[in-house]
Amino acid sequence: MTAPRWPLGPDATIGILGGGQLGRMLALAAARLGFKCHVFCPDSHSPAFDVVRSVTEADYLDFAALDRFAADVDVVTYEFENVPAETATFLSARKPVLPDPKVLAITQDRLTEKEFVTALGIGTATFAGVDSPEGLTAALKSVGQPAVLKTRRFGYDGKGQLMIRNGGDPIAMFHDLGGQPLILEAFVPFEREISVVAARARDGRIECFDVIENAHADHILKTSRVPAAVTPAVAAEARRIAETIAQAFEYVGVLAVEMFVVRDGASHTVLVNEIAPRVHNSGHWTIDGASVSQFEQHIRAVAGLPLGKPIRRGRVEMINLLGDEVEDAAKWLATPGAAVHLYGKTAVRPGRKMGHVTQVFPE
Ligand SMILES: Nc1ncnc2c1ncn2[C@@H]1O[C@H](COP(=O)(O)OP(=O)(O)O)[C@@H](O)[C@H]1O
Ligand SMILES: [Mg+2]
Structure with missing residues (x-):
């Protein structure tokens, strides 16, 4: 990889993975500073596509498209955290990817994210990883109730979450969330x-x-x-x-x-x-x-x-x-x-x- 000279100059192009409203507002801010943007997103109706110099409409695992994208930009960033790890790795071999993909790896998973935060001495809700209905029974014992059961990955806007107040059937709850790795968190009575x-x-x-x-x-x-x-x-x-x-x-x-x-x-x-x-x-x-x-x-x-x-x-x-x-x-x-x-x-x-x-x- 050829490292760019920092700061990027006025002819530079910033590559953005993800084409939602966050990408759109990033691109508008970039334009105000004189930069050009290239947005990569699989969705043809991406709000960010309307306001940038270049777009690539392709799957995040389309490596030929990623290669062309990398060649066109000076730096890569993203507007959403579910960029596949392979995508970030592939791009970071070609252009700087900021923030570093290791951050994605930790924050894509609610369990590794909470472990990371806890290791810094910062408080979170009491939590436990859940990999099976039996694991949920054990986690309910250690975490207590009420509790919130969440998918470890891909949740947003409260999707993939279940409130547990009075027990319930752990087998049904585990399968209601798709039988995938979960995290159980104590419900926080926040002010x-x-x-x-x-x-x-x-x-x-x-x-x-x-x-x-x-x-x-x-x-x-x-x-x-x-x-x-x-x-x-x-x-x-x-x-x-x-x-x-x-x-x-x-x-x-x-x-x-x-x-x-x-x-x-x-x-x-x-x-x-x-x-x-x-x-x-x-x-x-x-x-x-x-x-x-x-x-x-x-x-x-x-x-x-x-x-x-x-x-x-x-x-x-x-x-x-x-x-x-x-x-x-x-x-x-x-x-x-x-x-x-x-x-x-x-x-x-x-x-x-x-x-x-x-x-x-x-x-
Ligand atoms: N452990 C918890 N205790 C109390 N409320 C919670 C808890 N976890 C989530 N919530 C409520 O649900 C909302 C969405 O949950 P969050 O974990 O932030 O997922 P999302 O990725 O959907 O934003 C939070 O903003 C909060 O209002
Ligand atoms: Mg949230």
């Missing part, structure tokens, strides 16, 4: 859910955005508010956790850490729920609500540019437009101060992320 979006540059410098408070409906992110209504101690702990994880991965780019805040007598405990090795829905507010967005921070990091120091422009609220809520776009377009983002998706499905709206209020 609120927060996230930290952090960027780490090649030189190890880290910039965190302000702590975000998230509300979910049916396990799908509905609103993000900044700043989160947490004590300064909780905010400092949340940032410390995100920074510790970014350093431990020697991460280059933007990552998000989802966390639970749990009341603990007079104080609070912060537990990690999951890590997203990419830009994150809870960071969309940064486009309109901060001096530099999560998307631009990611592009700066993978291009070897210095990170921006994010300055928040006020109290910010981001609302996802899910499914047919996209019909509210007209109302939002007429709302003074509202910034409307539509992802260009034509097929409306319940819960599908169609766009978002950001409002910035004086503090």
Whole structure:
């Protein structure tokens, strides 16, 4: 592999694996910095295809297509974490892949992710790996109830999860989730859910955005508010956790850490729920609500540019437009101060992320 000269120059092309709205917003941020993008995605209706110089519509395991893609770009990054390991390995033999594929290997699996976090001395829900119905019986004994049973891989927006309150049939539950490797987690009686979006540059410098408070409906992110209504101690702990994880991965780019805040007598405990090795829905507010967005921070990091120091422009609220809520776009377009983002998706499905709206209020 020929290593590029850092930072990438104005004629550089950034390769993005994945063509969803995150890829689209990454490409828009890259364009603002003068870079070109090439998006690789198997789906012909990819929202990111509409805004980039080049597209490859091919399977992630189409190695001839990957070879051509690698030849056309200066650096490869991704907008979703389920890039197959073979794809990342193949590309990293040809061009720098950032963040490093070893991060994918850990975060693609909820069990290895929680083991990694725990080894850093950071708290999570009590958990146990489950490989069989008998294993589930044993895990229910050690973890207790209520508990959440999740597939180890490929879950998102609450898919592949089962709440267990009053026992139930372990054989049926194991098979309901497809008879695949699972993780059982104690249900966390959280006071609120927060996230930290952090960027780490090649030189190890880290910039965190302000702590975000998230509300979910049916396990799908509905609103993000900044700043989160947490004590300064909780905010400092949340940032410390995100920074510790970014350093431990020697991460280059933007990552998000989802966390639970749990009341603990007079104080609070912060537990990690999951890590997203990419830009994150809870960071969309940064486009309109901060001096530099999560998307631009990611592009700066993978291009070897210095990170921006994010300055928040006020109290910010981001609302996802899910499914047919996209019909509210007209109302939002007429709302003074509202910034409307539509992802260009034509097929409306319940819960599908169609766009978002950001409002910035004086503090
Ligand atoms: N152990 C848990 N205790 C309490 N709530 C949970 C737990 N695990 C998940 N949840 C709830 O379900 C949501 C989605 O779960 P998460 O593990 O983040 O999966 P996904 O990949 O679908 O985002 C969380 O944001 C939280 O609201
Ligand atoms: Mg989550």
